[in-house]
Amino acid sequence: MGQSAGEGRTERDEDAVARFVENFAAVFVDAGIQRMPARVFAALLSSDAGAMSSAELGEQLQVSPAAVSGAVRYLSQQHMVSREREPGTRRERYRVHNNQWYEALANRDQIMKRWEEALREGVSSLGSETPAGRRMAETQAFFEFVGQELPLLLERWRERREELYGDR
Amino acid sequence: MGQSAGEGRTERDEDAVARFVENFAAVFVDAGIQRMPARVFAALLSSDAGAMSSAELGEQLQVSPAAVSGAVRYLSQQHMVSREREPGTRRERYRVHNNQWYEALANRDQIMKRWEEALREGVSSLGSETPAGRRMAETQAFFEFVGQELPLLLERWRERREELYGDR
DNA sequence: CCTTAACTTCACAAATTTGTGAAACTACCG
DNA sequence: CGGTAGTTTCACAAATTTGTGAAGTTAAGG
Numbered sequence: 001m002g003q004s005a006g007e008g009r010t011e012r013d014e015d016a017v018a019r020f021v022e023n024f025a026a027v028f029v030d031a032g033i034q035r036m037p038a039r040v041f042a043a044l045l046s047s048d049a050g051a052m053s054s055a056e057l058g059e060q061l062q063v064s065p066a067a068v069s070g071a072v073r074y075l076s077q078q079h080m081v082s083r084e085r086e087p088g089t090r091r092e093r094y095r096v097h098n099n100q101w102y103e104a105l106a107n108r109d110q111i112m113k114r115w116e117e118a119l120r121e122g123v124s125s126l127g128s129e130t131p132a133g134r135r136m137a138e139t140q141a142f143f144e145f146v147g148q149e150l151p152l153l154l155e156r157w158r159e160r161r162e163e164l165y166g167d168r
Numbered sequence: 169m170g171q172s173a174g175e176g177r178t179e180r181d182e183d184a185v186a187r188f189v190e191n192f193a194a195v196f197v198d199a200g201i202q203r204m205p206a207r208v209f210a211a212l213l214s215s216d217a218g219a220m221s222s223a224e225l226g227e228q229l230q231v232s233p234a235a236v237s238g239a240v241r242y243l244s245q246q247h248m249v250s251r252e253r254e255p256g257t258r259r260e261r262y263r264v265h266n267n268q269w270y271e272a273l274a275n276r277d278q279i280m281k282r283w284e285e286a287l288r289e290g291v292s293s294l295g296s297e298t299p300a301g302r303r304m305a306e307t308q309a310f311f312e313f314v315g316q317e318l319p320l321l322l323e324r325w326r327e328r329r330e331e332l333y334g335d336r
Numbered sequence: 337c338c339t340t341a342a343c344t345t346c347a348c349a350a351a352t353t354t355g356t357g358a359a360a361c362t363a364c365c366g
Numbered sequence: 367c368g369g370t371a372g373t374t375t376c377a378c379a380a381a382t383t384t385g386t387g388a389a390g391t392t393a394a395g396g
Contacts, residue, residue: 016293020286027286031279032200036385045307046290048299054343067385069344090342090394098303102310111199118188118195122214125184131216135266138333139213142270145328149321157313165306204355222373235355237374258364258372 017046018060036063040071041080044096051095053086079104099161103154112147116140185214186228204231208239209248212264219263221254247272267329271322280315284308 021042028038039061044052052060057068072094075081080101081094119140126133189210196206207229212220220228225236240262243249248269249262287308294301 012295012298013293020290020293024286024290027282030282034384045304046294046300050299050303064386065343066345066387070385073344088394090340090392092343099306102307106314114195114198118192122188122192125181125188126214127180130180131218132214135218136213138267138329139270141329141332142325145325146274146321149324153314153317153321156317157310160313161306161309164309202354232356233373234357234375238355241374256364258362258370260373 012048021046021061034071034074036067036071037074039063040068040094041075041096044081044094045101050098051084051093053091053093055091057094103157106150106154112143116143116147119143180216189214189229202239202242204235204239205242207231208236208262209243209264212249212262213269218266219252219261221259221261223259225262271325274318274322280311283311284315287311 021039024042024045025035025038028041029035033041040057043057043060044050054065054068054072057063057072058065061068072081072083075094076083081096084093084095085091086093119136122136123133123140126136128134128137189207192210192213193203193206196209197203201209208225211225211228212218222233222236222240225231225240226233229236240249240251243262244251249264252261252263253259254261287304290304291301291308294304296302296305
C-alpha cells in the first residue's frame, strides 16, 4: 500500500499515520483515558519531533483549540507531556518525553496511594479480625508490595534500555 | 463512632461498610472501570463470605436485577469474580477469589497484547528508520519487558504471601 | 500603552453512557 | 409437563460526558 493520492509533499504516509493515531488512541480509551487526550498523545508520539504546537494538533486532529487545550492540560497533569514555550513567541509546544512517558504510565504514584488509602479505610471499617477485613488487609499488602517492586522494575528497565539503545 | 441507629442485628457497622463500598468503587471508577461493576465488586470484597447472591447485591446497592446482571457479566469476563450455582436451586452466587483478583488486575494479558500490537503497527506505519518510529520501537520494547517481568513479580508476591499468611 | 497572536474558560448542544421496568428465557421442583 | 424462582435481554428515559463557538485573558511586539 503506497502513498495515498495527494501532493506527496512529505515522506510519511500520512494516511497510515492518521489511522495509527486513531487506533492507538482507541487502546488508550479502553484503558480508561478520555478520547481527546488519547488522540493528542498519539499524535505527539507519532510526530518525528516528538512535539507539536497547539495549532498543528488542532489541524491534524480536526478539532478546536479548546479541545486541544483541555487535552493538553490533562496530559501534563498526568506527566505524560510537558509544555514548553517557543522562545520569542507566544506559541507553545507540547512534548512527549522520549523515555519517560511510559514510566509515568507505570508509576502512577498518586493512584497507588489512593488504592492503599481506600484499602486501609476498608480494613478499619470491617475490623481486622473479620474474614472480610483479613481479605482486605491481604490486598493492601499486595499493593504495598507492588509499590515497592515497581520502582525496582523500572530501574532494571533503564539498564536494559541503556544496553539496547545507548544513552541517546 | 459506634453502630448507627437501627436494630443492631449484625456486628458489622453497616453504615461504615456502605461508605467504604462507595469510596472504594470511586477509586475503581477513576481507574477506568464503570460504576456499577465497581460497586458490585467492592460489595463482594467487603462481604465476609466473599460471595453474594444477585438478590443480596441488588438489595445492598439499591439497584435492579438488570444492573447486577450486567455488572456481573463484565466482572466475570475480566476474571475478577466467578459465578457459582448454589446447589439445588436456581440462585447464583458471585465470588471474589481471595488471592487472585488482584493478580488478574495486574496480569491483564489481553490488554498487554493490544498495546504491543498497536505499537508494532505504529512502527511499521512510521518506518523504523524515522525518529518517531525509533521512539515507538523503544516503547514497544518497554512493554515487552514489562510483559516478561510482571509474571515474575507475581511469583515473588505469591512467595511473600505464603510467608505472611500461610496457604489458607 | 495599544494591538494582536495565542491560549484558556465557559455555557450549551450533541452524543454517549447508564440504569430501569418489563418482557423473555431457563431450568428446578412438584 | 406445568408452575415458578431466578436471571438475562431489550428499548428507552435520564444523567453524564464531550467538543464547540464565542468571549475572556495574557503577554509579545510595536
